Amino acid sequence: MAWWVAEAQDCQPLDPISGSALTVQIPEADDQTLLSNNPDFYRKQIRIGGTYNLGVNLQLSQGTAAFNPNTYFAFSTATNSNTGIYIRLIQPVDRDGNAFNVQRVGNSETFSLTCTTNTGTTRTYSLVVQFVDQNDNSPIFQNTPYSVTVNELTPIGLTVYQQITATDADQSNNGQITYSLLAGDGTINDGSRFFAINPTTGVLTVKETLDYEGLSNLNKLYSIQVQATDNPINTAERRTSSQFLSVTITDGDDLGPAFEYSSCFRYSGYCFDPRYTSSITSTSLNTQLVVFPYPPQTPFNQPVTVQARDKDTLNAPIVFDIETTVPSGYASFFSVQTQQQTGSNFYSAFITQTQSINRASVGGKLELILRASEETGHKRSTRATIDVTVSGTNDFDPVVTSSSGNFIGTISEDADAGTPLRAQGSTDAIQLVVTDQDVLPGDPDPTYFFVPDTNLFTVNGKGFISLVSAGSLDFETNSAVYFYGRCKRGKYCRET
Numbered sequence: 213m214a215w216w217v218a219e220a221q222d223c224q225p226l227d228p229i230s231g232s233a234l235t236v237q238i239p240e241a242d243d244q245t246l247l248s249n250n251p252d253f254y255r256k257q258i259r260i261g262g263t264y265n266l267g268v269n270l271q272l273s274q275g276t277a278a279f280n281p282n283t284y285f286a287f288s289t290a291t292n293s294n295t296g297i298y299i300r301l302i303q304p305v306d307r308d309g310n311a312f313n314v315q316r317v318g319n320s321e322t323f324s325l326t327c328t329t330n331t332g333t334t335r336t337y338s339l340v341v342q343f344v345d346q347n348d349n350s351p352i353f354q355n356t357p358y359s360v361t362v363n364e365l366t367p368i369g370l371t372v373y374q375q376i377t378a379t380d381a382d383q384s385n386n387g388q389i390t391y392s393l394l395a396g397d398g399t400i401n402d403g404s405r406f407f408a409i410n411p412t413t414g415v416l417t418v419k420e421t422l423d424y425e426g427l428s429n430l431n432k433l434y435s436i437q438v439q440a441t442d443n444p445i446n447t448a449e450r451r452t453s454s455q456f457l458s459v460t461i462t463d464g465d466d467l468g469p470a471f472e473y474s475s476c477f478r479y480s481g482y483c484f485d486p487r488y489t490s491s492i493t494s495t496s497l498n499t500q501l502v503v504f505p506y507p508p509q510t511p512f513n514q515p516v517t518v519q520a521r522d523k524d525t526l527n528a529p530i531v532f533d534i535e536t537t538v539p540s541g542y543a544s545f546f547s548v549q550t551q552q553q554t555g556s557n558f559y560s561a562f563i564t565q566t567q568s569i570n571r572a573s574v575g576g577k578l579e580l581i582l583r584a585s586e587e588t589g590h591k592r593s594t595r596a597t598i599d600v601t602v603s604g605t606n607d608f609d610p611v612v613t614s615s616s617g618n619f620i621g622t623i624s625e626d627a628d629a630g631t632p633l634r635a636q637g638s639t640d641a642i643q644l645v646v647t648d649q650d651v652l653p654g655d656p657d658p659t660y661f662f663v664p665d666t667n668l669f670t671v672n673g674k675g676f677i678s679l680v681s682a683g684s685l686d687f688e689t690n691s692a693v694y695f696y697g698r699c700k701r702g703k704y705c706r707e708t
């Protein structure tokens with residue numbers, strides 16, 4: 213209900229208590245569609261008594277306003293009423309935006325309104341139209357495009373970018389901006405989980421540890437979509453804008469070296485628990501170890517160069533050494549030479565045996581723990597195991613002993629072929645036993661071949677001696693047979 217009593221006199225003087233000007237508040241409208249869709253929203257009653265065009269005529273002029281109001285406003289009576297005078301916005305005006313071809317207005321404009329009655333009374337008022345801000349502008353990002361380069365080692369919480377800013381031409385809440393990051397597409401280049409944005413200032417900080425190596429080699433950047441949202445009282449009227457920010461990630465020294473060979477077990481793309489095998493003799497001095505990969509290559513295992521490189525693309529220099537051995541104490545029996553491969557990030561290790569190793573004291577095998585260290589402040593290192601077989605040098609003759617304690621056997625002259633030779637004074641067959649100091653516990657059992665220098669007896673692989681053919685012995689002519697045997701490796705094994 214209007215506060216003006218319409219029955220009072222037409223074109224009456226203003227009540228000084230209510231102010232010296234006619235003031236109406238009309239929402240801005242920067243588009244004709246708005247006016248067409250909801251015309252009554254842009255209509256306000258003015259407190260002049262009488263009924264428009266029924267005893268009261270009104271004439272609007274520019275006054276102190278920046279433009280002529282006549283094409284923008286119309287007067288009317290209220291719908292379904294014949295009292296009261298209303299002013300209505302009929303052409304779009306723009307308080308704050310960039311609407312094309314639309315009259316720009318200030319927060320308020322003061323026009324001149326002349327009121328004339330049928331009886332000839334004329335009065336002129338100042339008509340102040342206050343254009344009420346509507347949330348008709350979206351936030352606009354400034355100084356775009358946004359991009360920044362950040363090292364992967366940047367700690368969590370650190371500010372990485374503070375150029376993000378958006379403006380909104382609307383007033384107060386309608387222009388108040390909150391920043392947020394939009395959820396990304398979940399690919400490895402989606403930066404939404406790695407960064408946080410201050411909702412008020414737009415300052416970008418690191419939220420999760422960055423990872424240069426986790427990004428594809430072709431695309432070392434995170435993409436972030438920043439959203440700016442305004443804050444109208446009616447949240448349904450919120451307007452948003454978004455802008456991409458690309459964060460290029462540079463490599464930092466967070467990884468150590470990795471050994472590399474084609475047949476290794478891999479974890480995250482790198483050789484896991486690298487192992488090699490090699491073989492030396494106790495005295496193979498001053499020759500480089502020939503090293504095979506483990507697991508072996510298929511179908512043909514071939515020697516490889518022991519090599520490692522920095523997992524960071526920083527390609528720190530690598531240096532190798534033997535950290536320790538199993539059993540311990542043999543690191544100084546070897547020297548390691550490090551060499552950078554030409555035109556490559558790989559460094560090679562060449563290992564040379566420099567001192568004789570007593571094969572028996574290492575049990576025929578030795579583990580070299582080869583360490584690759586990067587020459588950076590962090591001194592990160594990684595290890596490979598080289599299983600070295602220390603093979604015998606055949607320094608010792610095999611020694612043959614007999615199960616009976618001596619080399620005297622008995623057999624009946626009329627024994628059948630295949631009858632074993634028995635120990636003297638016993639029914640047990642004699643067995644020849646070979647020992648060889650070159651053979652160490654754990655070595656595969658060697659096979660010895662006994663080659664007697666007689667045709668009468670044969671010795672099988674287990675050392676049992678037996679008659680070759682029946683009737684070949686004659687106690688009366690030959691009560692004893694002497695013979696020598698020879699066994700493997702060309703060593704003579706004496707026996708009778």
Ligand SMILES: [Ca+2]
Nearest residue numbers: 308346348382
């Ligand atoms: Ca506005």
Ligand SMILES: [Ca+2]
Nearest residue numbers: 349382386442
């Ligand atoms: Ca706005």
Ligand SMILES: [Ca+2]
Nearest residue numbers: 463464466524
């Ligand atoms: Ca790195």
Ligand SMILES: [Ca+2]
Nearest residue numbers: 465467522524
């Ligand atoms: Ca590194």
